[in-house]
Amino acid sequence: MKLRINNTLIVPMTQEGLYFKGDIGIDGKYISWIGKQPQGFEADRIIDGTGYLAMPSLINSHTHLSMGLMRNYKDDLPTLQAWLGEIFPIEDKLTEDDILKASRLGALELIQGGTTLFTDMYFQPQATAQASLEAGLRASIGVTLFGELSDNVERMKEREKLLAPYLQEADGRIVLNCAPHAIYTCTKETYQYAASWTREHQTILHTHLSETEKEVQDCLSVHKLTPPQYLSEIGVLQDLKGMLAHCVHLTESDIALISSLDMTIVHNPSSNLKLGSGIAPIASYIKGGIPIALGTDGASSNNNLNMFEEMHIASLLGRVSGQTTKLKPYQVLEMATKNGAMAMGLQEKIGTLEVGKEADLILIDLQKSHLTPLNDPFSALVYATQASDVATVICQGNILMENHAMKTLNENQILRDVNDTWANVLQR
Amino acid sequence: MKLRINNTLIVPMTQEGLYFKGDIGIDGKYISWIGKQPQGFEADRIIDGTGYLAMPSLINSHTHLSMGLMRNYKDDLPTLQAWLGEIFPIEDKLTEDDILKASRLGALELIQGGTTLFTDMYFQPQATAQASLEAGLRASIGVTLFGELSDNVERMKEREKLLAPYLQEADGRIVLNCAPHAIYTCTKETYQYAASWTREHQTILHTHLSETEKEVQDCLSVHKLTPPQYLSEIGVLQDLKGMLAHCVHLTESDIALISSLDMTIVHNPSSNLKLGSGIAPIASYIKGGIPIALGTDGASSNNNLNMFEEMHIASLLGRVSGQTTKLKPYQVLEMATKNGAMAMGLQEKIGTLEVGKEADLILIDLQKSHLTPLNDPFSALVYATQASDVATVICQGNILMENHAMKTLNENQILRDVNDTWANVLQR
Numbered sequence: 045m046k047l048r049i050n051n052t053l054i055v056p057m058t059q060e061g062l063y064f065k066g067d068i069g070i071d072g073k074y075i076s077w078i079g080k081q082p083q084g085f086e087a088d089r090i091i092d093g094t095g096y097l098a099m100p101s102l103i104n105s106h107t108h109l110s111m112g113l114m115r116n117y118k119d120d121l122p123t124l125q126a127w128l129g130e131i132f133p134i135e136d137k138l139t140e141d142d143i144l145k146a147s148r149l150g151a152l153e154l155i156q157g158g159t160t161l162f163t164d165m166y167f168q169p170q171a172t173a174q175a176s177l178e179a180g181l182r183a184s185i186g187v188t189l190f191g192e193l194s195d196n197v198e199r200m201k202e203r204e205k206l207l208a209p210y211l212q213e214a215d216g217r218i219v220l221n222c223a224p225h226a227i228y229t230c231t232k233e234t235y236q237y238a239a240s241w242t243r244e245h246q247t248i249l250h251t252h253l254s255e256t257e258k259e260v261q262d263c264l265s266v267h268k269l270t271p272p273q274y275l276s277e278i279g280v281l282q283d284l285k286g287m288l289a290h291c292v293h294l295t296e297s298d299i300a301l302i303s304s305l306d307m308t309i310v311h312n313p314s315s316n317l318k319l320g321s322g323i324a325p326i327a328s329y330i331k332g333g334i335p336i337a338l339g340t341d342g343a344s345s346n347n348n349l350n351m352f353e354e355m356h357i358a359s360l361l362g363r364v365s366g367q368t369t370k371l372k373p374y375q376v377l378e379m380a381t382k383n384g385a386m387a388m389g390l391q392e393k394i395g396t397l398e399v400g401k402e403a404d405l406i407l408i409d410l411q412k413s414h415l416t417p418l419n420d421p422f423s424a425l426v427y428a429t430q431a432s433d434v435a436t437v438i439c440q441g442n443i444l445m446e447n448h449a450m451k452t453l454n455e456n457q458i459l460r461d462v463n464d465t466w467a468n469v470l471q472r
Numbered sequence: 473m474k475l476r477i478n479n480t481l482i483v484p485m486t487q488e489g490l491y492f493k494g495d496i497g498i499d500g501k502y503i504s505w506i507g508k509q510p511q512g513f514e515a516d517r518i519i520d521g522t523g524y525l526a527m528p529s530l531i532n533s534h535t536h537l538s539m540g541l542m543r544n545y546k547d548d549l550p551t552l553q554a555w556l557g558e559i560f561p562i563e564d565k566l567t568e569d570d571i572l573k574a575s576r577l578g579a580l581e582l583i584q585g586g587t588t589l590f591t592d593m594y595f596q597p598q599a600t601a602q603a604s605l606e607a608g609l610r611a612s613i614g615v616t617l618f619g620e621l622s623d624n625v626e627r628m629k630e631r632e633k634l635l636a637p638y639l640q641e642a643d644g645r646i647v648l649n650c651a652p653h654a655i656y657t658c659t660k661e662t663y664q665y666a667a668s669w670t671r672e673h674q675t676i677l678h679t680h681l682s683e684t685e686k687e688v689q690d691c692l693s694v695h696k697l698t699p700p701q702y703l704s705e706i707g708v709l710q711d712l713k714g715m716l717a718h719c720v721h722l723t724e725s726d727i728a729l730i731s732s733l734d735m736t737i738v739h740n741p742s743s744n745l746k747l748g749s750g751i752a753p754i755a756s757y758i759k760g761g762i763p764i765a766l767g768t769d770g771a772s773s774n775n776n777l778n779m780f781e782e783m784h785i786a787s788l789l790g791r792v793s794g795q796t797t798k799l800k801p802y803q804v805l806e807m808a809t810k811n812g813a814m815a816m817g818l819q820e821k822i823g824t825l826e827v828g829k830e831a832d833l834i835l836i837d838l839q840k841s842h843l844t845p846l847n848d849p850f851s852a853l854v855y856a857t858q859a860s861d862v863a864t865v866i867c868q869g870n871i872l873m874e875n876h877a878m879k880t881l882n883e884n885q886i887l888r889d890v891n892d893t894w895a896n897v898l899q900r
Binding site: 122347360416420427428 | 577584800801
């Protein structure tokens, strides 16, 4: 299909300060032109973009999609550890079908908030892959490793088999990666296996790291090394691409170490505050040369998957005094778009609006009291835009939502199913 | 008119943890019953509240409503002082008509986000009063004092006269108070006059206080006193009710002083971060016995008037480590409802849903992916609800918005007028 979006305010995210009025042509999966329609392009469909802003769709680089099931549950606990003590027993009861229904809820919320790629880490990942395929989303599905090596080798093999049909059907939108949970839940051998598997399959290692002071202190007590030093020491961070979620507590030498590797830190500001983990000094990490992406974490520690709110909070926390530099709105937008693509090695395919890239983009309704006057679009996007301003979402050239109407998912059915599922889980 | 809201989830904000399904009856201005409809109440209109949550409408306790005109303008400045250096020259150019149009924009945004009372401080306050009257909102209109005493006595007299007709027409919804801007812009005599005027008229003194480290340091240099100590020393804080905006930097003795007076601190977390002022340790202030209300500050330093986002950010910042206690969602909801009413001396009239109080309430649409499952409604309201989930807004028994349709204001006209006005201001 050939699609034209007319007369819209384009924020391509290719250059700081760049925005302009124009049209966008999409041919099949690809952006075929931007600006003025060339001779010979006959659109099958036209979307009027007047009064809208077009930008790359957002990338949520660290989440646990199905945890929306535990939204607003056991919120008032003081630490990550206390909260996990409540969540783990619930997770033990979850079936693959529960996770499928919860993943559909997550996919719905992602699309409604303008996100088309998420990097996930959870149980029963084939159910999350199925929901992503149904939704038409991109997904980096992490097979979560916990505990001893022997269990994990089996788990990985089994998951590869279960996930294969979804990967095959998704036209490159779904990839599988290996996601050892954290240094306090996985053995050294499990991490080393995860690294070997990642190198062999040329994919991404996704893990939690240096999330809390306790994690850092425990690691120092046992290994006399910080968590990044420990993973480096056992050979897990070298010769592969990695996504390190949280990294709230890094030392100067951790920053130097990570910046020498092919790693992206995924900032999760809401979850870090909500679980009492602290504020990651992101501006210092950027100054240290580390690329930063943005994630919401799971909706049970956030409590939503709203990347606009996450950008706003990241930006505000980037101005806490004591940080060496301030985060600019454009930098925060990069974290939520092109840096997420780079972290996944997808920078040639998505993350900006450029001719030849795949068409992952959103239209934001600017006819809103809180976006009037618009003035600087970058400020508007980071400080004032709400997830609900996203009207239309396109992923790989397919329309997933148009003027707030879902095209791939049945919203009412998904909400009913999740309420039924959760009531059922609580009674088990 | 007699109005009934059917079968809704009621969060009355009278008690922590209390919520229940029921109906609400409104007779004229007042809530006449809650729970089950009594014999003899014949509703003229019924709103189906199935799938909605009813709660007291929100109170924005510190804003500069018309500053929405400067939204997303000159955002990337490092400090409050640098930003004011850009904003003051623009403000010098604003006419009363500009401020009327900007106030209508603010009124629209407040209603759309579920706020029905705001405490304001700005120039040409009669224009803001006019917009509030048109909108059907409650407003605490502050006459802003700047500079020397002589100018301010004249200004206050003139404003009282200009505002009188709006106060008279508003059936108690609009009140006038005296708002000396800050200790770095007003003389001692101006503050003393403001205090006398406030005592005489039995209203509220509204001022900025201890917003930045610079303000505190400058005050210590000149007066050898902290800003609250200075205002206390010159007799401004005694024998009156006051609202102290920001208070980011208080000492232990400031906390003891303020808690001994009839003062509410208004927390403005987004603005404090955005302008680099810091994080107010609100949990410590609460522990010290000071009541806390919540405000967005002006939309040019926020950049919206979204009290749901403000509650979320306040709650997350209340979990920054180093604070003595953590803020619970219910406490944050109190800040945005009953504490705002108390600060204004309106606790007998509004701030909770109780029989006999005036009917200021909102209905929130719960049929949303990010509110499913709902689990704890207090968590849901603070961590997950978006301003755009507010469907219906009632103030003093009048419907201001019903199922997202504006009843008192012309949305399209207001947005057009503001864009025209702002383009015009920039060319002056």
